Amino acid sequence: MTSLRLRLSEIWQFLRSTPPAANLFALATLALWLFKDLYLDSIPGLFHAAYDLGRVVEGVLSAIIAGWVFYLFFALLPEARQRSHLAPFVLRNIATIVGDADSILQEIARASGEMLARSSMARRTSSSQSISSGVEVTRPRLFAFAVSSD
Numbered sequence: 001m002t003s004l005r006l007r008l009s010e011i012w013q014f015l016r017s018t019p020p021a022a023n024l025f026a027l028a029t030l031a032l033w034l035f036k037d038l039y040l041d042s043i044p045g046l047f048h049a050a051y052d053l054g055r056v057v058e059g060v061l062s063a064i065i066a067g068w069v070f071y072l073f074f075a076l077l078p079e080a081r082q083r084s085h086l087a088p089f090v091l092r093n094i095a096t097i098v099g100d101a102d103s104i105l106q107e108i109a110r111a112s113g114e115m116l117a118r119s120s121m122a123r124r125t126s127s128s129q130s131i132s133s134g135v136e137v138t139r140p141r142l143f144a145f146a147v148s149s150d
Contacts, residue, residue: 026068033061
């Protein structure tokens with residue numbers, strides 16, 4: 001039951017990641033198609049070609065809905081899979097870069113004798129990114145700067 005709930009949660013999150021305008025357009029098209037199919041098809045045509053026009057409209061509405069489903073499965077789903085596959089790598093590198101920059105600032109502060117405040121970005125990245133992504137972020141090594149006396 002929990003795996004089904006987790007899977008449904010993933011599907012819901014994926015559907016929420018689609019552009020709202022596309023979702024609204026698809027839902028409006030579906031509602032119009034259902035209205036046409038359930039109500040307008042039972043009314044006799046007001047003019048001679050009304051039935052043929054209704055078939056054309058139904059084809060267009062069906063094509064719009066099929067296009068939205070195609071967009072979901074062949075454009076957004078691969079992108080979402082790629083994003084979830086790359087996220088741990090990107091977050092780990094971001095945390096490393098921010099940690100390196102923080103280490104450089106600490107070395108500069110130590111060498112100059114001035115106390116620099118730790119950047120808020122380093123605190124946010126090192127604490128929240130590891131929690132939100134489930135990836136363990138380790139602190140990078142401190143840089144050792146050697147100054148030559150040439």
